[in-house]
Amino acid sequence: NAGVTQTPKFQVLKTGQSMTLQCAQDMNHEYMSWYRQDPGMGLRLIHYSVGAGITDQGEVPNGYNVSRSTTEDFPLRLLSAAPSQTSVYFCASSYSGTQPQHFGDGTRLSIL
């Protein structure tokens, strides 16, 4: 099993561009989440989903959109990239909210 797969691994964008970070899991997990990791600030929850068709905002949702049309996929969209969104982004999935999360390798995103 691949587990949680994130693409791309690295990306450089210009301010104002849009892009989608992809996340897929093959463990049939209902719960999926997106985090950003910034130095000294730990992991902050952007958006999460408790099943296909259901999404909700986390701690830092502004500037990001998500959708969950299938159980497997949970893409994160940056609508108009800003330098403040330079970060490492992690996707995670779990069987339920109280079960351990499985993480992807992360996407390192730089906004110029």
Place this chain on the structure above:
Amino acid sequence: AQRVTQPEKLLSVFKGAPVELKCNYSYSGSPELFWYVQYSRQRLQLLLRHISRESIKGFTADLNKGETSFHLKKPFAQEEDSAMYYCALQTNAGKSTFGDGTTLTVKP
């Protein structure tokens, strides 16, 4: 609101010394607490969860509801324990909160 605090950003100990990484939480319900670890160039992975009450790689963590703490302990640190450690509070509603993380360095 749920909150997780890891007061030490950096922790350095010598090999063979005891180590304790602190974690305090606030949550009005019954918490599900975890420790995750990120070794260099690896993805975040589960180290411990409070409900299992087991020892992994020599680490243990006890949930103290009175002090709202979930400290991670190991009696004899090893160099391979050097990593970033995150304490996390998860809820069945799907919303997770992580602490800021503690970077542990074990010196030879």
